[in-house]
Each structure stands twice: as C-alpha cells, then as structure tokens.
Amino acid sequence: MDNDPNTARSGSKGTVLVVDDDTALAEMLTIVLNNEGFETVVCGSGDKALAMFREQRPDIVLLDLMLPGMDGVDVCKAIRAESGVPIVMLTAKNDTVDIVVGLESGADDYIVKPFKPKELVARIRARLRRLGEEAPETITIADLTIDVAGHSVKRSGKAIALTPLEFDLLLCLARKPWQVFTREVLLEQVWGYRHAADTRLVNVHVQRLRSKIEHDPEHPEIVVTVRGVGYKANAG
C-alpha cells in the first residue's frame, strides 16, 4: 500500500482499522480509503480485532456489527473499555433496536449499508476532525472544569474520562449555556451531519455523557432535556 500513488502524494491522513468478514467489501473499503489518503488495516474476524487494535493503534475503527467469532457489539465494548478511539459501525439493519444497541455499546456513529463512498469518507473525516483546536481555554459548567486544549474534564481536580465525541458534545453545550440546542443542530455541530433527521445518535450519546458527568443520571442537572426542543447545559 505504500506504493499507492495517492498515499505517496498527499501523505497519510490517519490509520483506519477495518473489521469486516466480507473480504470483497473489506478490499473495496481499502481501495476507497487509500484513494482518500488513509492507511488501512483489515481484520476479518471479531476474535482477532482487539489484538490487532492494540498492535496497530489506529486513529479510527470501522466495525461491522455482524461478525463471525466475537460479535461486533462485544468487540465495540472491548475496544471502548480501553480506548476513546472513534468507532464507526457498519450495519445492514436500520432497525432502531440494532442501532441503539450498537451506539450503547460505545460506537460514536453508524452508517447503514449500502452507503456511498463519499458518505463514508465524510463520516470518517468528521470523526477525525476535532472541535477544540483553538487557543487554550477553560470553561466551567456547574461543578465541572473543561480544559479545551487539553481535552480533559475535571470535577474538583479529579479527571473524568470522556471519549472525544462525548467531550465535543459537552463542549458544544457548555460553550453556550442556557441556549437550547435542537437535536438537529447538535448532529450538525458535533457529528458533522447536514439535513439529518436521525436523532437516535444524539439521544444515546447524551445518555452516555450523563452517565459519566451527572451526579444522578436519572435526574440530570448539567445536561437538561427541553421537552419538544432538545438539550441545553445548565450552568447553575
């Protein structure tokens, strides 16, 4: 792959770990991603995915939910348990149950087969792009301190481990406390979607964020739901 002219020309934009048992699709993904300037590593079974992840340290993981051996959901949980690396699921099912199960197991985003290559690349780019690349800045929301440049969140000096996506979501809300963000706006600002109506992504990730930062996730006080509109950060 090193002799791929595109990679040589533009330099690597990151390494993608593709976990998929369908060899044709895996190969096609490799071709498309290489064309776009990514490096790829392919893993054909769920069992070996974790080992390969540890070995290769990819920048992003593309994970098929239906895998022989270890199930995609379990792979996702295992990777998430030790890393905040962006995970994008590939799924053949658009049923809410499957999507929500995948998102709850730790995936940041999902893409339903069949997808267009450009769509996939846009999702991967969006996940690799970071929000807080600006000057050092510290934001305080409720009893949380957000270090924007350092990508860390602390409560009374103790760090809270957030995935990059959860960090972006919290940062987006915390920058404008009291402003209510609709799910569509959040999808655009955090996930980089345009004209998307799928709010399951937002709902699941707000739940995950709450479970990490709220004192009582059942009665959230920092990320509050505004019925019929969306969410807002409650500075008080």
Place this chain on the structure above:
Amino acid sequence: MQATAIRWWHTGRESLSKGLRALRYSWLRSIQARVVISTLVLSAIVIILVGWMLTRQVAEGLTDSKRDQSISEAQAGVDQAQRALDEQPVTDTSNQTQILTDLVEQQAERGGTSRNYELLLAGPIGPGFGSDTRPGIRRTDGVSKDSLPPDLLEQVSGGNGLYWTYGQISYQDGHQTSPAVIVGQRIEVPSSGDQYALFYLFPMNDQAETLGLVKRGLFSAGIILLALIAAVAWLVTRQVVTPVRLARRIAERLAAGRLEERMHVRGQDDIARLGISFNQMAASLQRQIRQLEELSRMQRRFVSDVSHELRTPLTTVRMAADVLHDARVDFDPATARSAELLQAELDRFESLLTDLLEVSRFDAGAARLELETVNLADLADRAVENHQALADRQGIRLRVASGGRPCLVEADVRRLDRIIRNLVSNAISYSQSEQIVLRVACDDQGVALTVRDWGVGLQPGESTLVFNRFWRADPSRARGVGGTGLGLAIALEDAQLHGGWLQAWGEPGKGAQFRLTLPRRANGELRRSPLPLVPRDEPEIQIGQPYERLDLGAGES
C-alpha cells in the same frame, strides 16, 4: 337564596337522572338484574290480583253472615215490639210518648249487657217525616239520626216489609263512625193509629277489624313472598349467570393475549358443555395464533436476513461503481457512459430495495414507533429546504405557507420526515405544476400538513389508487421520472401506524392536494382535521410573517 335553590334542584335532578341511568345500565348489562326485576314485577302483579280477590271474598263472607243474622234479629225485635204495642191499651197521646220511650228501652234491654245494636225510632210517619224538627225520635245513647240513609227512610215509611241496607253509624259527638247493617220496619200504635219507623243499627266493627287483619296479613305475606321470589330468581339466575360471566372474563383475557387461559369445567350439564366447547375454541385459537406468530417471526427473520445478505454485496458494488464513475474521464465514451448508467441505476436499485424492505416490515407487523415530541412546522421547513435544489432544477416554486406557529406532535420523527419527503418528492416528480405549497396547521386534537399543487391533478377514483403499491397514473410517462412506486404506500402505512390519516384530493386540470393528519398524541383520538382536504383556493391566502406572500391565483389559471 334562589341560586342555592336552583342548584339544589339541579343537583336533585342530576342525581335522579344518574340513578335512572344506573338502573338502565344494569338493566341493559346484567341478565341477572333483568330476570330479577321482571320476575319481581310479574309476581307483584299476580300477588296484588290474588290479594284483591281474597279480600273481596272474605269481606263478602263476613258481611253476608252478619247481614242475615242482623235481619233475623231485627225481625224478632220488631215483631216483639209490635206485639207489645198491640197489647198496650192506649188512653191518651201523652201516654203514647211514654209507651214509645219504654218500647225503645225494652228493645235495648233485650240485647242484654252485650247489646250488639243501636236503636232508632222515628216518627210518626206523615208529612215532614225524616226531618229533625219532627218530634218523636227515640234512640239509644249518642246515635245520630244522620245514620239513617234517606233511601231506607223512604222505603220503610212507604212499605210494610222489613228493609235493610249497609251504612255508617254516626254518633252525635260527630267524630266517630262505624260501618253497619241498618234494618228498619214500620210499627203502628193501635190506639192512635200513628205509625213509626223502628231501626236496628248493627255495627260491623268486628267484621271491619277482621277484614283489616286479613288485609294486613295478606299484605305482609305478599311482601315476604315477593322478597322470596326475588331471592329465588336471583339465586337461580346466579347459577346460570356466574359461569357465563366467568366465560366472559376468560374470553376477555384470551382477547388480551393470555392464550393459555381456560374455563374450569365441572359436571356434565349445559354449563359444563359450554365450558368444554369454549376451551376447545380457545385451544384452536391458540394453535392458530401460535402458527401465525411463528410464520410472522419467520417472515421477519427472512426480511432481516435478506436485508443483510443483499446489502453487503450491494455496498461493495456501489463502492466499485463509484470508483469507476470517478475515473470515467479516463475511459472511452462507451465505457464512461456505462459507468454513469451503472451509478444511476444503483441509486434506483438501492431505493427500491430500501422501500421493499420497509414494506415487508409493515407486512410482517414489525414496524414500531419511536415517539418523541416534534414540531411539524420545522419538519415541513426542512423538507422544503432539502428539496429546494431539485425543485429549482425543474423550475418549480416550492414554499411553506404556515403561520410560523409551532405545531407540536408526538410522532416517530424518522417516519414523519419520510412521509413529508415522499409527499413533496411525489408532487415535484408527477404533478407538472409550477408551484407547490405546503401548509401546516394544528388544533387541540391533531396536526395537519397539506401538499398542494396546481398541476395535472387526479382523475376521478385515483385519489385512493395513488396509495396502491407500484401504481402509476400513466405508465408510459411516469417510469422515466424515477421513483420506486412505493413512496405513497409507505407514507400511508407510516401515517396509519401513528393512528393518523393520509388522504388525497385532485381534479383534472385543477391540481391535487395530499393531506396528512396526525393525532397530537400517537394513536390518540382523531375526529377532524385542522385543514380541509379539498382546498378552498381563495385568491388571497393569509401567510404568516416569516414567509413571503404568494400569488396562488397564477398557478391555477
């Protein structure tokens, strides 16, 4: 005060009508109540009839014997009195007064200490007889002359025989009366030839008392009998109704999906046989439902498998086609064109597959709502925004005309979005209209969205056909436009899943309008739509501030 009175009157009337309603309700709903009430009413009628006949017969028997006895006693008394008068030598009229007084006393004494009659002697018979001014009335203590009925007075004064009638004894103190047999006959004082009427009044207090006793007895016996009959009817119907009610409860549970419920069968009577048949029916239902469930599960499983199996290779093909498409500038013209066609047809294939899978999901009953509260006006705005480019390419003006007022509705946002998308793209693709207007409105019950065009319209009867799968108004024309032919069918299923309506109106040359109506809460009550299905098309339409004013008349002409 008046207000209070009126309120009381209303409360009273209300509780009365409530009571009547409750009675009517139990009459309609409970066989037991109906049987008990009708048995009670019928037996009450029978008991009243029997009681009436019995009291009549007893009363007749009592009065008849008393009458016979009284007449014979009076006869004997009168005869004796006449004999005593005949034996009495009369010298003068003053003496006659004394004689008559003695006579009455004698007759009174004849009855002894337990005398059971009163006496009245009136006379002498002649002009003015019967009026109180006439002297010569003799009587036992306290009896008033009003006791004598005028008819009897006339009969006795006019005839020679013994006359009787039923009447009332009234006393001079006025407050006491009692029923009586009154018997009277004329007697003559031989010396003077004066004629007097002697009356015997036999009070029937004893008989009246006995009759009262019988009536009271009959009445209480009737009440007890009625209560007994009601209790028996209640018990008997309970024996029949209880198993029926049990069967109803079990049937309700079966209907609610608890298919393993069965009736408890005891004995071999009709009720037990009903139970056996009922259980057989339940078992057969359970078997068939299980089979159907299994079939539906297999169908869903199949759909899901097909989905997965088809989608993975399709993804590869689509990516390969995309790579080829991107590189088509390097190909010769025929290969380049092939790459373009491959790309375009893959789009169609993909949307067809997606729609087919969606339809089979509806058919398998696997479609579920993911409810949240959304603003329909926002969705309409977004749909217009998303289709703006497509509409502009075809020279169609696409606008939303809503008051800018939020219309919140509990709905599955993906499905709702898909409905609007389908309606808008349908209008863009098929109406051949220059203008398409979306309108959003809501009331307390529901929300509505209409998509109106001023294009070719619909032929009569087509307003229902448009929702059929793969239906095309004009096969030769429509296929070139693209689309899967499933969009409106899916939109209809989506609307119905929410408990809402999706309807179409159209007239040739006047355009068409599709109207979506959803209840505010999913599967809530929906009786009317906030927007009319047939557009009114006034030349000036009120359009809210955020939207530009549209000249809708132009589209119509």
